[in-house]
Amino acid sequence: KRNVPHDIHDQCQATADWLLSNTQVQPTVGIVCGSGLGGLAEMLKDRQVIKYSDIPNFPQSTVHGHAGQLVFGTLKGKPCVCMQGRFHLYEGYSIQKITLPMRVFKLMGVETMIMTNAAGGLNQDYKVGDVMIIKDHINMPGFAGVSPLTGPNDDRFGVRFPCMSDAYDRELRQLAHDVAAELSYSDFLQEGVYCVLGGPSFETIAECRLLHKLGADAVGMSTVHEVIVARHAGMRCFALSLITNRAVMDYDSQEKANHEEVLEAGRQRAEQLEKLVSTMVARLELN
Ligand code: NOS
Numbered sequence: 686k687r688n689v690p691h692d693i694h695d696q697c698q699a700t701a702d703w704l705l706s707n708t709q710v711q712p713t714v715g716i717v718c719g720s721g722l723g724g725l726a727e728m729l730k731d732r733q734v735i736k737y738s739d740i741p742n743f744p745q746s747t748v749h750g751h752a753g754q755l756v757f758g759t760l761k762g763k764p765c766v767c768m769q770g771r772f773h774l775y776e777g778y779s780i781q782k783i784t785l786p787m788r789v790f791k792l793m794g795v796e797t798m799i800m801t802n803a804a805g806g807l808n809q810d811y812k813v814g815d816v817m818i819i820k821d822h823i824n825m826p827g828f829a830g831v832s833p834l835t836g837p838n839d840d841r842f843g844v845r846f847p848c849m850s851d852a853y854d855r856e857l858r859q860l861a862h863d864v865a866a867e868l869s870y871s872d873f874l875q876e877g878v879y880c881v882l883g884g885p886s887f888e889t890i891a892e893c894r895l896l897h898k899l900g901a902d903a904v905g906m907s908t909v910h911e912v913i914v915a916r917h918a919g920m921r922c923f924a925l926s927l928i929t930n931r932a933v934m935d936y937d938s939q940e941k942a943n944h945e946e947v948l949e950a951g952r953q954r955a956e957q958l959e960k961l962v963s964t965m966v967a968r969l970e971l972n
Contacts, residue, residue: 694841697785700742701792708733710757712766714966715787715795715920717911719771719802720750720944721951722927725959726767729758737770742785744778746770750948761967766790773906774826775885784833784914788842791918797857797969798915799962803947804905804926805888807897808877811928814954815873816961818861819853819924822909823880823901831883833910834917843917852916857923857965864964870957877902879926881909887942893932904932925962927954 705711710733718725726732737743737753746753751770758765772783787798806815826832838845858876865874880901882888888896888904896904903926912922929950933940 694839696742697788697792700740700789703741705793707735708757710764711794712764713794713796714763714765715790715798716765716767717771717800718767718769721803721948722801722955723752723769724955725962726756726769728959728963729756729760729765729767732756732758744772744782747776760963763966763969771907774883775906780831780833780910784910787911787914788918791920795920797921800908800911800924802905802908802926803929803951804879804903805930805932805942806903806928807893807932808902811875813928813930813950815875815928816958817875817877817903817926817928818858819879819926820858820876821853821878823878824909825880825882833914843919847917852912852922854921854923857921860965860968864961868960870961880904882906888932890933890936893934903928927951927958
């Protein structure tokens, strides 16, 4: 029905232009809300909401707990765009499609990306409700050749072989620690390694044990692909995992991972997580 450009850069540019002509806000900060964490978008002032279904070239949200709209507005005076609902590999979209919003944001002028997600805790010290600053990731689909950067490289976005050892911005992580200390959140703040899997089935006991041994502190089905594309395009990244459940590591355990528990944990901690992120945004220095 629409005339979709073949080239991904042209596609992203067309979407960015369409969004810029349909909103008053020119965002410099992009926020992705994880499962059950869409409340962050409600904090924006002078909100303008655009449904994914109205945006050219955008995929649709299919997961309960993800509203499926972009929210534009200002957060503590900073112009922001918020994804209220993200896309996951398990929804069946191509990995290029689920990360398309990052490139669109870049072309709209976004410099800093803040991602949140819900994740299972593998680290035995983690409790449900802990908030983990992601300091690094393990990209399991990447080991199997599943990367959003597969295919000819488009130099207009970034280099062929982007560095990932600095993926999670050190200054932003420090800022998170400082803000959390001021808000007296330090007792539930953690910092660790996030491992992404394809999902949608939750991990087996053997898989949880394996990931834990490999050095992962939390496991989920999102964020990493977005970070790879955002870093490729030169945006600063900061990401938080809310530990919504503890990975089952023991054959005697009767616990079973489920999405309802994930959403409920989000409801419990959402307000504090929103406060942490909004206070960080207030302090962001944008160049
Ligand atoms: N999520 C999880 N993904 C994997 N393993 C977990 O223990 C876990 N906990 C939360 C499913 O409820 C949604 O929340 C995340 C996944 O990314 C998925 O989108």
